[in-house]
Amino acid sequence: MFTSFFFSDHFPVLGFIDKVTGLTGRLDKNFKEKDQSFKFQLTLDHIKALLMNIFVGGSDTSAATVIWSMTYLMKNPVAMGKAQKEVRLAIGNKDFVNEQDIQQLPYFKAVVKETMRLQPPVPLLVPKESTQKCSLGGYEIPAKTAVHINAWAIGRDPEAWRENPEEFKPERFIGSSIDVKGADFELIPFGDGRRICPAIHMGLANVELSLANLICAFDWEIAGWSEERRSGHGCTARSCDAQEECSMPSGYKVCTKMKEIVRHSGEHLGI
Ligand code: HEM
Numbered sequence: 001m002f003t004s005f006f007f008s009d010h011f012p013v014l015g016f017i018d019k020v021t022g023l024t025g026r027l028d029k030n031f032k033e034k035d036q037s038f039k040f041q042l043t044l045d046h047i048k049a050l051l052m053n054i055f056v057g058g059s060d061t062s063a064a065t066v067i068w069s070m071t072y073l074m075k076n077p078v079a080m081g082k083a084q085k086e087v088r089l090a091i092g093n094k095d096f097v098n099e100q101d102i103q104q105l106p107y108f109k110a111v112v113k114e115t116m117r118l119q120p121p122v123p124l125l126v127p128k129e130s131t132q133k134c135s136l137g138g139y140e141i142p143a144k145t146a147v148h149i150n151a152w153a154i155g156r157d158p159e160a161w162r163e164n165p166e167e168f169k170p171e172r173f174i175g176s177s178i179d180v181k182g183a184d185f186e187l188i189p190f191g192d193g194r195r196i197c198p199a200i201h202m203g204l205a206n207v208e209l210s211l212a213n214l215i216c217a218f219d220w221e222i223a224g225w226s227e228e229r230r231s232g233h234g235c236t237a238r239s240c241d242a243q244e245e246c247s248m249p250s251g252y253k254v255c256t257k258m259k260e261i262v263r264h265s266g267e268h269l270g271i
Pocket residue numbers: 053054055057058059061062065120121122125126127189190191192194195196197198199200202203204206207
């Protein structure tokens with residue numbers, strides 16, 4: 001059926017042809033057979049619940065990661081400068097960072113990993129229940145026990161992260177093979193095993209594309225940080241006079257100047 005040509009897909013007005021050729025009838029029959037192979041009746045409520053799962057699982061997680069990344073970068077102007085420089089050099093004269101560009105940004109990717117290490121958006125993952133008795137790290141876990149996995153604590157475990165685990169330091173990922181995709185147990189912001197987030201790649205693309213474009217097109221700073229303090233941290237970005245307070249949490253200011261002007265201010269960063 002997948003390969004059949006349905007007129008109704010392309011020319012709805014000619015949909016009657018599918019009825020005449022019997023395609024519509026075969027499609028209905030197929031659906032009815034598939035429905036019977038489910039152990040329960042699939043209703044609209046099930047579909048709504050699944051869609052809700054996707055919306056809830058997919059929106060806040062990515063948004064929280066972008067907000068935390070921005071927070072860490074603004075609090076670490078040196079890291080912000082490095083990430084901006086890398087992104088702006090990679091896109092050259094283009095206006096927009098795309099998925100191909102992101103693949104050439106090792107420092108930027110390290111920023112995202114470091115943010116997810118320190119602030120996994122689902123800190124205790126999704127609660128699980130053991131189906132049978134097992135032993136883990138010397139502990140006996142009876143069947144039907146609720147199991148919570150503390151991804152937040154694992155990401156800061158001094159045994160796994162020997163070098164200042166509480167510090168935001170994207171450099172720790174440069175030259176390291178540790179990734180967020182479930183192969184490394186010390187970094188599991190998307191969970192692991194059979195219930196790992198089914199949308200890792202989409203989640204990462206959401207975060208990377210929005211973050212890269214935000215830091216590429218604008219210069220950002222925390223409201224009230226003085227020029228001296230910023231230059232004391234090694235960042236020489238000049239303050240923008242066209243700043244506008246916006247409704248971001250925690251008193252951030254966003255520089256609303258657009259790219260050309262930002263590029264110009266980028267000269268101060270040696271970009
Ligand atoms: C930065 C982005 C994201 C992060 C950090 C994230 C993280 C997670 C985590 C930790 C889990 C539970 C895994 C476990 O308990 O082992 C999960 C499950 C899930 N995620 Fe994501 N997620 C992200 C993006 C998305 C997106 C974009 C979607 C959908 C469009 C999505 C859909 C889901 C669904 C449906 C589940 C439940 C899977 C199941 O029940 O087996 N997630 N996610």
